Amino acid sequence: MLQLKQISKNFGGLPALSEVTFTVPKGQLTALIGPNGAGKSTLINCITGVLEPSSGQIHFQNQQITALPAYKISRMGISRTFQNLKIFPRLTVLENILTGLTCEGGNSMLMAMLRLPYLRHRERKLKLRAMDALDRFGLADKINWPAGALAYGDKKRVELARATVGQPQLILLDEPVAGLNAEETAAVGEQLRLLRSAGHTMLLVEHDMALVMEIADQVVVLDSGKCIATGSPDEVRQNPLVLEAYLGRMDATA
Amino acid sequence: MINKQKILYFIYLHRTGLTVTGLSLTLLLYPLFENNPYTLGLTNLIAINAIVVLGLNLFIGYAGQISLGHAAFFGLGAYGSAIATVTFEIPPWPAMFIVATLVALVALLIGIPILRLSGHYLAMATLGLNFVVHTILLQWDEVTGGPSGFSGIPYLSFGDFQFDDETRLHYLLWGAALISLLLCLNLVRSGIGRGLSALAGDEVAAEALGVNTRNAKIKIFILSAVLASIAGSLFAHCYSFVSPDSFGIFTSTDMVIMVVIGGMGSIWGSLFGAALITLLPEWLDLFETYKDFVHGGILVLVLMFLPQGLVTGLIETIKVKLVLRRRKDAAT
Numbered sequence: 001m002l003q004l005k006q007i008s009k010n011f012g013g014l015p016a017l018s019e020v021t022f023t024v025p026k027g028q029l030t031a032l033i034g035p036n037g038a039g040k041s042t043l044i045n046c047i048t049g050v051l052e053p054s055s056g057q058i059h060f061q062n063q064q065i066t067a068l069p070a071y072k073i074s075r076m077g078i079s080r081t082f083q084n085l086k087i088f089p090r091l092t093v094l095e096n097i098l099t100g101l102t103c104e105g106g107n108s109m110l111m112a113m114l115r116l117p118y119l120r121h122r123e124r125k126l127k128l129r130a131m132d133a134l135d136r137f138g139l140a141d142k143i144n145w146p147a148g149a150l151a152y153g154d155k156k157r158v159e160l161a162r163a164t165v166g167q168p169q170l171i172l173l174d175e176p177v178a179g180l181n182a183e184e185t186a187a188v189g190e191q192l193r194l195l196r197s198a199g200h201t202m203l204l205v206e207h208d209m210a211l212v213m214e215i216a217d218q219v220v221v222l223d224s225g226k227c228i229a230t231g232s233p234d235e236v237r238q239n240p241l242v243l244e245a246y247l248g249r250m251d252a253t254a
Numbered sequence: 255m256i257n258k259q260k261i262l263y264f265i266y267l268h269r270t271g272l273t274v275t276g277l278s279l280t281l282l283l284y285p286l287f288e289n290n291p292y293t294l295g296l297t298n299l300i301a302i303n304a305i306v307v308l309g310l311n312l313f314i315g316y317a318g319q320i321s322l323g324h325a326a327f328f329g330l331g332a333y334g335s336a337i338a339t340v341t342f343e344i345p346p347w348p349a350m351f352i353v354a355t356l357v358a359l360v361a362l363l364i365g366i367p368i369l370r371l372s373g374h375y376l377a378m379a380t381l382g383l384n385f386v387v388h389t390i391l392l393q394w395d396e397v398t399g400g401p402s403g404f405s406g407i408p409y410l411s412f413g414d415f416q417f418d419d420e421t422r423l424h425y426l427l428w429g430a431a432l433i434s435l436l437l438c439l440n441l442v443r444s445g446i447g448r449g450l451s452a453l454a455g456d457e458v459a460a461e462a463l464g465v466n467t468r469n470a471k472i473k474i475f476i477l478s479a480v481l482a483s484i485a486g487s488l489f490a491h492c493y494s495f496v497s498p499d500s501f502g503i504f505t506s507t508d509m510v511i512m513v514v515i516g517g518m519g520s521i522w523g524s525l526f527g528a529a530l531i532t533l534l535p536e537w538l539d540l541f542e543t544y545k546d547f548v549h550g551g552i553l554v555l556v557l558m559f560l561p562q563g564l565v566t567g568l569i570e571t572i573k574v575k576l577v578l579r580r581r582k583d584a585a586t
């Protein structure tokens with residue numbers, strides 16, 4: 001579904017990514033792991049159009065999306081969450097979810113200002129969908145809270161709900177359980193499993209190995225901007241290159 | 255009990271529509287109780303300011319940008335109508351429409367380059383725009399009448415019905431203000447409005463949600479310029495005299511202060527801010543002399559302690575406090 005071909009990204013001559021190539025198959029959960037500074041977030045930013053890759057090509061559903069502006073990529077059905085939470089603290093929880101349906105709310109400013117009956121009807125439908133999403137993520141009792149007043153774990157869930165409410169083709173999750181305790185991590189893991197069984201395609205960037213090994217169908221390992229291993233969780237776990245990246249070279253310390 | 259709940263739910267569901275209806279009724283009956291032309295003149299000025307502030311609040315509070323130059327569009331509208339009706343003898347209503355279209359074009363041409371800027375740079379650029387327009391109005395004597403102003407602008411009329419006294423102007427100006435209010439309320443409650451509030455929150459997040467941020471900013475800039483231009487035209491026809499003094503940078507900052515008082519991203523707040531800042535000098539003599547000092551002081555204080563604006567800031571603080579208390583109760 002999503003194909004990356006030889007993606008490279010240099011920051012002023014400093015290579016952050018070099019020739020990363022892998023595929024995210026439809027309906028599966030692909031995990032992207034790697035030590036700090038391996039280029040995972042840079043890669044996500046390249047896919048979503050926040051950054052432009054220096055070279056290489058990204059294809060999504062057989063369409064070239066390299067270097068398209070971020071909003072166009074989003075409208076093609078790629079949604080994302082952010083590593084350092086980007087919810088809107090001044091809006092209510094419900095409004096935050098509704099921003100995930102912005103594209104379906106119509107494009108014409110004039111029509112919006114006139115608010116004809118068809119638009120009211122559509123608004124009502126969107127609201128129902130948003131409430132549905134809140135229900136799925138267990139936030140139904142907080143719909144009118146200002147999002148800024150939520151606990152950290154709830155904020156993470158709001159972002160997840162916002163990313164999934166528009167029924168995107170592909171969801172990019174940038175460290176969804178960072179900073180959560182074991183209980184909350186388990187809850188998010190359960191959500192991800194539900195999403196996968198509902199047929200969503202996901203790319204998960206995560207440090208929590210236990211979670212990754214448990215729910216991923218495919219694991220891609222990045223180290224210093226290079227893709228060093230791809231395969232099922234078990235294969236990757238036994239790959240000597242991966243062990244080296246995480247634990248250091250055995251013979252160097254010996 | 256069930257009936258009472260139903261009624262309450264109905265009120266909650268239609269709160270916007272009911273408030274607008276209530277406000278319209280109040281304004282409709284207002285001249286029956288208040289027939290002092292001076293007071294009516296003041297409330298009319300509130301209506302004109304409110305139209306500008308509504309547009310500016312969309313730009314500042316929703317699109318998250320800053321403009322210190324909206325008096326330029328206000329002035330272009332006023333002088334545009336004056337020149338079109340007196341010099342070119344175009345009837346007032348079409349003139350207002352033509353001028354608004356031209357101002358929209360100007361806003362588009364200016365908006366494309368300057369909306370690439372943000373923060374302080376955008377503030378400076380819009381301030382510069384205001385200076386340029388003000389200087390043109392002041393110096394181009396043959397067309398604008400220069401520092402002594404432009405007089406003899408005809409009143410607006412429907413057939414023989416002329417809007418020439420305060421009561422009639424009350425209905426005209428508040429009618430226009432209410433229509434603008436309704437359009438703005440509709441806009442912010444739509445998908446586009448949500449895209450805009452996302453844009454004000456975080457540009458990268460807004461893009462990731464599919465908002466074309468560059469276009470959205472330009473569109474809102476144009477919309478706010480058009481509203482300012484229409485307010486300007488009404489201003490010109492209402493006083494039948496305009497002078498460059500009304501469109502200087504202090505007018506621009508006053509409008510920003512109205513937005514800040516009412517609260518960023520609050521349509522109702524815009525109305526309140528416009529009313530408060532227009533009326534304050536009337537209530538306190540101190541304001542007459544030291545107006546700019548006091549306005550500056552208000553701006554600094556509000557931005558230091560409630561950066562999201564006075565009214566919305568207070569309401570949000572209370573809301574968050576309530577929610578936090580409930581969270582605590584739930585935890586224990």
